[in-house]
Amino acid sequence: MADRLTVDILQSLSPFNSDGTDIVTKASRDLLLDCIRSETRLRDVFFPNFEAPEAAKLVDFGSFPISTLATLYIAEAIAKLQDPYNFHHTINKDRVEDKLDEIYQSLQWKKLGFQVYSLVYPDVVKDAKTNVTLRDFMDSGGSKWADHLVKRMQEPSWTKSMQRKIVKGKCSEDIYNRDMNAVFVKLHLLDPQSVIAAYHFLLNQRALPVVNLELATRNYLGGPLDWTLVQKDVTRAEHKPSSPVYISKLSLNSEVDVHHGIEVDEFIVTECRNLGLWSGSRPDNYKAMKSQERCRLM
Numbered sequence: 001m002a003d004r005l006t007v008d009i010l011q012s013l014s015p016f017n018s019d020g021t022d023i024v025t026k027a028s029r030d031l032l033l034d035c036i037r038s039e040t041r042l043r044d045v046f047f048p049n050f051e052a053p054e055a056a057k058l059v060d061f062g063s064f065p066i067s068t069l070a071t072l073y074i075a076e077a078i079a080k081l082q083d084p085y086n087f088h089h090t091i092n093k094d095r096v097e098d099k100l101d102e103i104y105q106s107l108q109w110k111k112l113g114f115q116v117y118s119l120v121y122p123d124v125v126k127d128a129k130t131n132v133t134l135r136d137f138m139d140s141g142g143s144k145w146a147d148h149l150v151k152r153m154q155e156p157s158w159t160k161s162m163q164r165k166i167v168k169g170k171c172s173e174d175i176y177n178r179d180m181n182a183v184f185v186k187l188h189l190l191d192p193q194s195v196i197a198a199y200h201f202l203l204n205q206r207a208l209p210v211v212n213l214e215l216a217t218r219n220y221l222g223g224p225l226d227w228t229l230v231q232k233d234v235t236r237a238e239h240k241p242s243s244p245v246y247i248s249k250l251s252l253n254s255e256v257d258v259h260h261g262i263e264v265d266e267f268i269v270t271e272c273r274n275l276g277l278w279s280g281s282r283p284d285n286y287k288a289m290k291s292q293e294r295c296r297l298m
Contacts, residue, residue, distance in 0.1 A: 007148045009127050010137055015182055025222055027124045028116040032221065033229060035059055039070040041271055045263045046074060046233045058119060064112045065103070071271045072100050077227040077234045078268070085260050085285040087238050090268050092279045099275065104224055113220035122189060138190060146191035150198050153183075163207055173209040180211045181218065188215060237264050238285075260285040 015024040031053075037043060038052040079091035103109055122135035137145045152158060165171035171179075180202060187194045195215060202211045238261040259265075265283055272278050 004130050004132055005137060005140055005145070007145075007152050009130065009132055010134075010145055010149055010186075011152060013125050013127060013134055013186065014179070015121065015125050015185075016178075024117055024121045024124050025220060027120045028113065028221055029225065031055055031059065031116055031120055032112075033225065035061075035066060036070040036073055036225075037230075039067060041067075041267070042070050042074055045267050046230065046237045055119065059116060061112065064108045068099075068275065069103055071275055072096055072103070072277070073225055073227065074230065074234065074267075075272050075275075075277050076100065077230050078238075078264070080227060081231060081234060081238070083235065083238050085238060085283045086281070087261060087264060087268070087283045087285070089281045090265075090279055090283055091272060092277055096277055099277075100224060109221060110217065110219055114216060114218075117220035118185070118189060121185065134186065134189060142189070143191035143194070146187050146194035149183075149187065149190070150194055150201070153198060154201055159205055159207060166209070176209050177211055177214075181214045184213065184215045234264075237261060240264075258287050260287075 015022050017023060034053055034056045037047045037050045038056055043050055075091050075096045076093075078087050079093040079096055081088055122138055123133055126133040162171070162176070166173075166176065183198065184195050187198055195213075199211070199213050202208065240261055240263070242259050242262045261283065262285075265285065268278055
């Protein structure tokens, strides 16, 4: 592996696709969603067959209100799904959105984003030809490779190359700032002490645009999580029928009480209610069915 590691490959490693999509941000959001699915109260009701990946166990939430976010996220899905049992009427949608906005706009959201982004970056970003990842450089003397990368940036040819891209319109100031901050993240993962050296060097390059150090201030997770990603899970839980366990096999003409989404209803009047999200309404999830009709349903 060591003979495949070069400064050229290290320099080329980028979290951005050709269309500008940050693949590490996407992977970070996917991991956060896995953490939400792993929340015990949610998993039992909405994700009973979900098994959390090992990476989810490495996320340190600290003071971040992950349980609150998880409940709000599912409540948003319930409120926006037009289900036949009117579960969506049991959630105060405006209050859900207000509380979600508080989290998405918070400093804690940014701090969590930086941690998760740093966690997945080393294994997600890789060279297309050799499959070499940043993890390979980190495991082969990260500080050494950070020093090599900073020295490469300090070469006159590197500055001239960046100048040509900017002059020819291939790199706007915004893209330049984005890419330099991507370098700062890379350096931070290799050797945190190397970031300031690279930043000060760039500040002194009058031929290049001014760069802003956004290492700890950028929103790495992006905007609101997409509730439609759990739409099928919530729908399945809402439609799940429940009825008395002991029903005489001989009473095929008798009626039995069938409730749909009992566990969802309990989730709403406990977890959601505790956050002030319950509207006070109850779902229309009850139906009296003939035993044989229930057999066909099940």
